Amino acid sequence: MDKKSLLTRTSAGAVYIAFILLGILGGRISFLIVFGILTGRGLFEFYRMVEKNTSHAISKIFNIVSGVLIFFSVFLYLQGITTYALPVVGLLYLLILFLSAVCIPRNDIFHATIYSVFGQMYITMPLSLLMFVSYQFSYTIVGYYYALILALFVFIWVNDTGAYIVGSLFGKHRLNERISPKKSIEGFIGGIAFTVLVSFVFFLVYPIDSFFFWAVFAVIVALFGTLGDLFESLIKRTYAVKDTGQIMPGHGGILDRIDSLLIVVPAVYLYLLVFFGV
Secondary structure, X not given: XXXXXXXXXXXXXXXXXXXXXXXXXXXXXXXXXXHHHHHHHHHHHHHHHHOOOOOOOOOHHHHHHHHHHHHHHHHHHHOOOOOOHHHHHHHHHHHHHHXXXXXXXOOOHHHHHHHHHHHHHHHHHHHHHHHXXXXXXXXXXXXXXXXXXXXXXXXHHHHHHHHXXXXXXXXXXXXXXXXXXXXXXXXXXXXXXXXHHHHHHHHHHOOOOOHHHHHHHHHHHXXXXXXXXXXXXXXXXXXXXXXXXXXXXXXXXXHHHHHHHHHHHHHHHHHHXXXXXX
């Protein structure tokens, strides 16, 4: 990689990290705006990608707008503004989806319906659960609390960095050559080790619970983050695309950046429910 490409990639990565940190540390409205944008952009990249090999009979705009509305409805629910928006928006989405399946005379309507629902499950649901993590486990602070969300992102970034460094230096055994030839078992283990080490810092700064809590949190993020990365790589291989977009020079699309997050969030949410007995 030449110096110009490296500078471009580094600059784009720095802007992305700053954007995420703004959403996390800026408070609930900042979180809503930043992650609402990520939801819409992620859905756009997903539906654009799956349309490459199928004539998508259901409007891409309809799916994107519905996903963003579902995300915003979760915010309204958690803020105690209204408990009706979330079920109403969700039910209307399904009803319109099924109505279009019945009314549109297309042979591929079944595939289009599956792609539509899967996009919401794959992108909208995890990003909505992320908001539940920030509200449901806020401890002594009423409402939005950023610590767990910050840790989640930092652990993902550290795991990726650690896996890359260790894999580049010592990687000899492929983790899953069919899906991602560059990932190694050594890098996978190194990523987990780096993440657990950083979890000790969070234990010192945010003594929410024991170091055991943070260490297990870190391991879950590392394990399922790798799974999320592999899963998105599988999707891209299926549709023969290198990146889901070009919005971030040198990095690809937003979906390429949040692929680990989408699988990590449900796993972390389940862990928090079990650990704290909610």
